[in-house]
Every structure is written in structure tokens, then in C-alpha cells.
Amino acid sequence: xxxxxxxxxxxxxxxxxxxxxxxxxxxxxxxxxxxxxxxxxxxxxxxxxxxxxxxxxxxxxxxxxxxxxxxxxxxxxxxxxxxxxxxxxxxxxxxxxxxxxxxxxxxxxxxxxxxxxxxxxxxxxxxxxxxxxxxxxxxxxxxxxxxxxxxxxxxxxxxxxxxxxxxxxxxxxxxxxxxxxxxxxxxxxxxxxxxxxxxxxxxxxxxxxxxxxxxxxxxxxxxxxxxxxxxxxxxxxxxxxxxxxxxxxxxxxxxxxxxxxxxxxxxxxxxxxxxxxxxxxxxxxxxxxxxxxxxxxxxxxxxxxxxxxxxxxxxxxxxxxxxxxxxxxxxxxxxxxxxxxxxxxxxxxxxxxxxxxxxxxxxxxxxxxxxxxxxxxxxxxxxxxxxxxxxxxxxxxxxxxxxxxxxxxxxxxxxxxxxxxxxxxxxxxxxxxxxxxxxxxxxxxxxxxxxxxxxxxxxxxxxxxxxxxxxxxxxxxxxxxxxxxxxxxxxxxxxxxxxxxxxxxxxxxxxxxxxxxxxxxxxxxxxxxxxxxxxxxxxxxxxxxxxxxxxxxxxxxxxxxxxxxxxxxxxxxxxxxxxxxxxxxxxxxxxxxxxxxxxxxxxxxxxxxxxxxxxxxxxxxxxxxxxxxxxxxxxxxxxxxxxxxxxxxxxxxxxxxxxxxxxxxxxxxxxxxxxxxxxxxxxxxxxxxxxxxxxxxxxxxxxxxxxxxxxxxxxxxxxxxxxxxxxxxxxxxxxxxxxxxxxxxxx
Numbered sequence: 001x002x003x004x005x006x007x008x009x010x011x012x013x014x015x016x017x018x019x020x021x022x023x024x025x026x027x028x029x030x031x032x033x034x035x036x037x038x039x040x041x042x043x044x045x046x047x048x049x050x051x052x053x054x055x056x057x058x059x060x061x062x063x064x065x066x067x068x069x070x071x072x073x074x075x076x077x078x079x080x081x082x083x084x085x086x087x088x089x090x091x092x093x094x095x096x097x098x099x100x101x102x103x104x105x106x107x108x109x110x111x112x113x114x115x116x117x118x119x120x121x122x123x124x125x126x127x128x129x130x131x132x133x134x135x136x137x138x139x140x141x142x143x144x145x146x147x148x149x150x151x152x153x154x155x156x157x158x159x160x161x162x163x164x165x166x167x168x169x170x171x172x173x174x175x176x177x178x179x180x181x182x183x184x185x186x187x188x189x190x191x192x193x194x195x196x197x198x199x200x201x202x203x204x205x206x207x208x209x210x211x212x213x214x215x216x217x218x219x220x221x222x223x224x225x226x227x228x229x230x231x232x233x234x235x236x237x238x239x240x241x242x243x244x245x246x247x248x249x250x251x252x253x254x255x256x257x258x259x260x261x262x263x264x265x266x267x268x269x270x271x272x273x274x275x276x277x278x279x280x281x282x283x284x285x286x287x288x289x290x291x292x293x294x295x296x297x298x299x300x301x302x303x304x305x306x307x308x309x310x311x312x313x314x315x316x317x318x319x320x321x322x323x324x325x326x327x328x329x330x331x332x333x334x335x336x337x338x339x340x341x342x343x344x345x346x347x348x349x350x351x352x353x354x355x356x357x358x359x360x361x362x363x364x365x366x367x368x369x370x371x372x373x374x375x376x377x378x379x380x381x382x383x384x385x386x387x388x389x390x391x392x393x394x395x396x397x398x399x400x401x402x403x404x405x406x407x408x409x410x411x412x413x414x415x416x417x418x419x420x421x422x423x424x425x426x427x428x429x430x431x432x433x434x435x436x437x438x439x440x441x442x443x444x445x446x447x448x449x450x451x452x453x454x455x456x457x458x459x460x461x462x463x464x465x466x467x468x469x470x471x472x473x474x475x476x477x478x479x480x481x482x483x484x485x486x487x488x489x490x491x492x493x494x495x496x497x498x499x500x501x502x503x504x505x506x507x508x509x510x511x512x513x514x515x516x517x518x519x520x521x522x523x524x525x526x527x528x529x530x531x532x533x534x535x536x537x538x539x540x541x542x543x544x545x546x547x548x549x550x551x552x553x554x555x556x557x558x559x560x561x562x563x564x565x566x567x568x569x570x571x572x573x574x575x576x577x578x579x580x581x582x583x584x585x586x587x588x589x590x591x592x593x594x595x596x597x598x599x600x601x602x603x604x605x606x607x608x609x610x611x612x613x614x615x616x617x618x619x620x621x622x623x624x625x626x627x628x629x630x631x632x633x634x635x636x637x638x639x640x641x642x643x644x645x646x647x648x649x650x651x652x653x654x655x656x657x658x659x660x661x662x663x664x665x666x667x668x669x670x671x672x673x674x675x676x677x678x679x680x681x682x683x684x685x686x687x688x689x690x691x692x693x694x695x696x697x698x699x700x701x702x703x704x705x706x707x708x709x710x711x712x713x714x715x716x717x718x719x720x721x722x723x724x725x726x727x728x729x730x731x732x733x734x735x736x737x738x739x740x741x742x743x744x745x746x747x
Contacts, residue, residue: 102143153190200250436464662725
């Protein structure tokens with residue numbers, strides 16, 4: 001289980017345009033991330049120990065110091081002669097005749113004579129590319145290996161540097177703060193010492209002047225941010241104080257503050273000060289530094305104790321504690337450790353190691369559940385040295401189970417399990433009686449290297465791991481390839497784009513049944529032009545996969561009726577006659593006037609900017625809600641607007657509480673006076689702070705006690721039931737609450 005701690009030239013939060021191997025997706029989310037071959041909520045992807053990795057919450061991923069322009073400087077590559085190889089004239093430029101130029105490399109030895117390997121960092125597994133440091137125009141950079149290269153100055157060098165896919169080479173004239181999203185470094189005047197820096201992600205890429213940190217001569221409203229001794233870049237700044245929300249304008253933070261995000265792709269960013277010791281922070285702050293990091297961020301001193309939930313307030317943990325898995329139902333305050341004595345042993349805590357190589361762990365309270373026992377209701381219920389496989393995701397996974405650490409003793413797993421190596425650590429995995437293609441009720445039924453997937457009419461089957469079709473049974477195909485493992489999946493004869501409603505396994509090979517009105521959705525990862533008529537190939541979903549999606553003729557921002565009526569790049573959203581085609585986005589800039597960009601951790605879309613705020617009705621039109629507000633219980637007479645407060649509990653006003661609603665969302669919810677068990681069919685906002693109205697829109701709706709995995713608060717005759725999104729409520733055995741967020745989520 002490897003922590004996601006990336007310390008490289010092309011980091012998660014800040015990236016240089018000329019970084020080698022930059023495959024960053026520059027488009028906004030399209031709301032279709034769940035429409036892939038892992039669309040089953042109980043699939044093997046949810047049961048991957050990598051999903052349980054505390055390293056995924058490491059603020060070290062946000063350190064701009066990891067993105068030093070000097071790291072991209074070809075001058076770091078000591079090659080005495082990087083001249084131009086033999087070339088042919090083509091399109092007015094000198095195009096090199098080489099089998100390696102433009103291709104991947106780990107060192108100069110992988111490139112032809114006269115070429116240089118730029119951007120490689122083998123220590124962190126980052127591949128570079130072969131290029132030349134001699135060009136006049138971008139026509140000289142039309143390499144046979146593909147990719148988009150532009151001729152530009154980078155530091156003391158001029159050469160062909162790879163830009164993002166689809167880049168349009170610029171005129172090399174950009175000055176401080178000019179955008180460089182389209183052409184990367186070729187948009188900036190590199191001869192004058194400017195660099196294209198995506199300091200806060202791709203959409204914010206601008207030209208920044210270089211500077212000397214010891215003699216800050218940056219323009220007004222910028223400051224010299226040191227990236228290495230004696231070298232820095234001029235970063236714009238505003239006047240927003242610490243902990244101010246900076247998701248819309250990351251450069252709004254005051255000087256010496258940066259806009260950080262604690263979770264990869266977290267849209268909820270805030271201003272914070274970098275630090276290396278507590279004395280650099282305020283009186284009510286401490287310097288939160290994660291293991292193996294040199295710098296951290298100043299964090300507020302809260303009063304939530306070790307082991308208690310911080311789902312509704314990422315800033316609520318006490319000193320030396322951080323909010324693990326923040327923004328999800330299982331978030332809790334914890335501390336890092338290397339051995340048991342680093343934890344509060346008197347209170348029963350022990351050190352749960354997640355990185356054996358570096359002896360890094362988290363202080364945890366031991367549970368008593370062993371191999372194969374369910375833990376979807378409580379991912380922390382497993383015995384010491386065991387983890388909850390599949391229990392760490394935003395939604396509720398009933399298939400989650402405990403798996404013991406067998407790194408040092410493969411024989412301890414016992415009957416029905418085998419010891420699976422996951423790299424740094426090994427865990428006991430199910431080895432049931434059912435083989436590939438056999439029916440199953442859950443993951444424990446399937447044999448080694450098989451997964452229990454959803455089939456026709458909720459029937460489930462075991463799917464074996466594979467790399468090619470020949471490893472599967474007749475009538476199955478392999479969803480993977482020679483480089484990437486997949487599973488054996490049954491195929492039918494329904495073609496791509498055709499309805500598969502009620503026939504989940506009826507699609508032809510290479511397609512799966514998905515979408516709001518189920519159709520067969522083919523894969524187009526290898527060939528974007530392979531989609532059937534009436535379908536378009538979407539941008540990759542973050543896992544490098546691309547799928548065909550149906551489209552229609554309705555234009556962006558025009559009304560629509562069905563989910564596939566909109567032209568490519570937009571999706572039909574809203575309810576009833578108010579539905580319209582809305583595009584994806586990255587920031588408000590991508591949306592027209594009177595629209596704003598809603599961003600969650602899974603999708604984004606331009607939404608109309610209405611006038612109604614928290615508690616006001618949106619029953620007539622789900623787009624009546626104001627900016628930063630969503631329509632809750634959309635499509636019912638009780639629908640009302642709520643403000644998004646994920647990570648920012650203090651965003652809510654008087655008479656509201658920041659409440660977790662599942663799917664990684666926290667929303668400002670009005671507080672009423674009705675007690676647990678009282679009916680709320682006439683007023684969905686009438687329940688007190690301890691409860692929420694379930695069964696909204698029905699006559700038997702009532703105020704249900706809220707519950708979580710670590711709180712046994714349910715009244716007699718009820719049990720803690722989790723919605724698909726992970727919201728827990730105390731429900732009587734004979735009551736069907738439906739999903740507390742009608743339709744599966746806001747909008």
C-alpha cells in the first residue's frame with residue numbers, strides 16, 4: 001500500500017508547463033466518471049487496499065517547492081553537445097529524422113545522438129522525452145513520435161519542449177500574469193526570463209517572471225516565491241487572510257500565503273501559510289507537517305480529540321492531529337506514528353503501519369473483526385494490523401471486508417484466504433469456491449484473483465483477472481490489455497449506443513451497460529474516432545480511460561428533455577421543463593455571465609446563478625438557487641436550496657449546521673425544533689440538530705437520528721442504515737427511507 005506522496009518537478013498542485021510527460025486533463029469534469037467498466041459500486045476497484053492509503057491526504061502534495069522551474073531546466077542534463085541531428089525540410093521547418101525524438105526516455109542513453117532526455121526523474125518514476133535544443137520556429141518540432149511540441153526559450157536554453165495535448169504554439173510574447181494555458185512555455189517571453197507556471201493547476205497557468213529571493217524586484221501585487229536557493233518566480237497575490245476560501249481565485253491570498261488543497265482534486269481550497277515549525281504560525285495555530293515532508297501548513301487548533309469524527313469540520317482537530325479522509329463519512333482526527341509508543345497506549349491506541357518500508361503509520365483504536373468479516377459500516381472495526389478493504393470510499397460499500405496483514409507470515413491467513421502481495425505490504429484475500437463465470441453473493445465467494453461483479457437483474461458473478469481474451473471463457477472478453485490487468489466480462493450482441501435496459505450483460509465485447517437511461521457504452525481509449533454514429537469519445541476519466549457517450553442536437557444552455565439530447569461537451573441537467581444542456585467547467589471563467597462553476601470531487605458543471613439561498617424553495621425550478629448553493633431533494637415539493645460547506649463548517653449562517661450528506665458532500669442544513677421520531681412530511685426543515693428528515697416527499701416521513709460508524713446512538717427498534725452515498729440514519733426495520741438525497745445527489 002503505497003502512500004500518494006509525489007515529490008517531483010510535476011507535482012499535484014503546482015506544475016510547470018515544460019514538465020516531461022505532462023498528461024494533465026485540461027477540461028472540466030463531465031459528470032460521467034462512474035460510467036466505466038468499474039461502474040458497479042461493489043466492484044474490485046472499491047476493494048483496492050490503495051484506496052485505504054492515508055498518504056492520499058498528505059498536504060505535502062501541495063508544496064509549490066516541489067515544482068521548481070530549475071527541475072525542468074535542460075541545463076541539469078550534462079551533455080556537452082546537444083546539436084541538431086540529420087534533418088529533412090518539411091512544412092518550412094527542419095524536422096529531425098530520428099526513431100527516438102519525441103518519444104519517452106529515462107536518461108540520455110535512451111535518445112539518439114544529439115538529442116537530450118528532458119523532464120525525466122527515475123527516482124519518482126517520471127518519464128521524460130527525447131528532444132533537441134536547437135530550433136527556430138515550432139515547425140522544427142513536428143516530431144514523428146507524436147505529441148505536441150513547441151519551440152521556446154526555457155531558462156538558458158532554446159529547444160522543442162512538449163506541451164499539453166492539443167496545445168496551440170504561441171508567439172513567445174507573454175509577460176507577467178499573461179495566460180499561457182493554450183501554448184504553454186511558447187506563450188511566454190522566455191528570452192526575457194519568464195516561465196509558464198501552473199501554480200494552482202492547469203486552468204491557472206500564467207507567465208511568471210524569474211526573480212532573486214534575496215533582492216525581490218517583482219512587479220506590484222506579486223512577490224518572489226523561492227523555488228531553490230538564489231532563484232524564484234514572481235507570484236501574484238491578493239489580500240485574503242488565512243482560511244479564506246480561494247477556490248475561485250487562487251491568487252487572491254495575501255502575500256506569503258498559498259491556496260492549498262488537502263486532498264487530490266479537492267475543489268475546496270483555502271489560504272494557508274507554509275511553515276516548518278510552530279513558531280512560524282499564529283497563537284491559535286500549529287505547523288502541520290506530514291511524515292517525510294520538509295514543510296507543512298499552519299493549521300487551526302481545534303478541540304476534536306484523537307479518534308473522533310471530523311467529517312463536518314476539517315479544521316476541527318486538536319494539536320498534532322489531522323483530519324484523515326476529510327470530507328467523507330469516515331473522516332476522523334488522528335496522528336502519525338512509527339511505533340506503538342508514539343500513540344496514546346493508555347487510551348488503547350496502537351500504531352497501524354501503512355508504509356512498511358519507511359515505518360510510517362497512524363494511531364488507531366483496535367477493533368475485533370478478522371479476515372472476511374464485513375466492515376462497510378465501520379472501516380475502523382478491524383483487528384490490529386488489519387485493514388478494511390473497500391471500506392474507504394465516499395459511498396457505502398456493503399462488500400467491504402477486513403483483511404489481515406500477512407507480510408511477515410503468509411501462512412496466517414487460514415482456510416478460504418491467500419496472502420496477496422500489494423508491494424510494500426501483503427494482505428489476506430478471499431479464495432472462495434466459485435471460479436470465473438460462476439455466480440456469487442459477495443467477494444468471499446470467489447476464488448483467488450476473481451472478483452464478484454454485478455450482472456443481470458442484480459445477479460452477480462465471479463470475474464477472473466486477465467490480460468487477454470484467451471484467458472477468459474467462451475462468450476467473455478478481457479477488459480484489460482497486455483500492460484494493464486482487467487477482468488473477464490461476458491458479452492452479448494447489443495451494439496454501442498443501443499438500449500440495454502434490463503440487459504446488463506447484453507452489450508457486445510468492449511462495451512458495458514451504463515448511463516442514466518442504460519445504453520451500451522463502448523471503450524475508445526485507443527482510438528477516439530472509433531465511436532458509433534451518435535456517440536462522442538469523452539475526455540479520459542482520471543484513470544486514462546475514455547468512453548463513447550451519446551449526444552444529440554440540442555445546443556449548450558438550450559432546453560432539453562432526455563439525458564442524451566445535448567450536443568457533445570454538455571449534459572442535460574435540472575428537472576421538468578427547466579432542464580437544459582449545461583457544459584463542464586474548471587472555474588467560473590469557463591461559464592458565461594449569470595452562470596457559476598460547481599465543482600465536486602467527481603464532476604463539474606456550469607449552473608445558472610439564481611437568487612435563493614439556504615432554506616428557500618427550489619421546488620418550481622431547481623436552478624433558482626444562488627451561486628455556491630445546490631437544490632436539495634430536487635424534483636419534490638419540499639426541495640430547498642442549501643450551501644456547500646465541504647471542509648468549511650463556518651460557512652453556514654445562524655440556524656444552520658454543516659452536515660454530511662454522503663457522496664463526499666457537506667451541506668448547510670437548516671435546524672428545526674422537532675425531536676427524533678416526530679413526523680416531518682409537512683416540513684423537511686423542521687428536524688432538530690440531532691436528526692434529519694427521511695422519506696422526504698412521502699406521508700410517513702419522520703425525523704431520524706443521525707448515526708455514524710463510531711457512534712452507537714440509535715433508539716431501540718432502529719439500526720444505523722447507510723444510504724448509497726454514506727449518510728447514516730437510525731431506521732426501523734420495516735421502513736424504507738429511500739435515498740435521503742432524492743435521485744442520488746444534488747442536481
